[in-house]
Amino acid sequence: MASKCAAISITHLIPILLILGTLNISFCNADYVLLPGENLYTGNSLQYNNYVLTMQQDCNLVLYDSGYPVWATNTGGLASNCYCAMQYDGNLVVYAQDGRAIWASNTGRENGYYVLVLQKDRNLVIYGTAIWATATNAANSAKMSLNKVMNTNETGSSITNLVTSV
Template identity: 60%
Template sequence: MELATRSHLVFDLPLALLLVILGTLSIPSMADQVLYPANSLFTGQSLNQGNYALTMQTDCNLVLYDGGRAVWASGTNGRGSSCRVTMQRDGNLVVYNGNGAAVWSSGTARGTGNYALVLQRDRNLVIYGPAIWATGTNAAGVAAVGPSVPKYAVLTSHGRATPAATSGGVGGRKATPGGVAGEGSNN
């Protein structure tokens, strides 16, 4: 029995050293670039990913910046004060004014689930959530391989990415060949 204890100790020592080394490495956290269900960004708060920032501005406009340049906006500037954007449990991303009235939504409500808004490394804002259909043929006792949360919906409606309209200042809206900047539902 003493031999088994020693070999177990020899095996655990390299593993423990590896864990200590890995613990000292700077591993990027997802916390700064993810808005989890039932959580909000309040005025002045941002999701960050490298040079990209999604910011809830004091003028109630939700704006995606690339190195300080606006590339997308909800178009809700001037629609209230003390605004917040909330990732709802039904998959809908909603900007609320200080009175609690919805002034914009992504139009992606799909039913209760664990949805999250992610500011990706490619600058795309994506809402991820539970799978909405499956064959149900998974084998018992077999672990699933791959991401646990599949791509669900993009922030803008109709599957089109639309550039921010910044004429006359951040958060303006203008017609583009692909639609209107900040597409979604302006209530």
């Protein structure tokens, strides 16, 4: 398996590490991750146990489970010497040698920090830059619960939301 290293700045690496940290992915054994700007060339693969994503010589990108195909781009024979690129805009694209796109995931967004992950459940997923968050990750903050308490007064009823620590 060929090396898939790419130069990346620390400001670009932090969001990726946060995403990968939530997935329990180790950089020491990340043969199942394609980082932004990295390419999967003909004959190269991502692998997680018996699951293998391979860029074939016929330009078909195929996901195998124990040697049996379970998903493909169906681009076999459309070109030669193709490669698969995980782009900074979140789009996964199969390019022909001449630079022509022959397949795309059509997930392009604004430039950000997107990674392709071959998961332990055999799912191939593109994870990306968060657009918005509540910053209430249970692993990093106190667990909270929302209790609705009914208050009755002279004019009727109202609901008051109280947030209490668990």
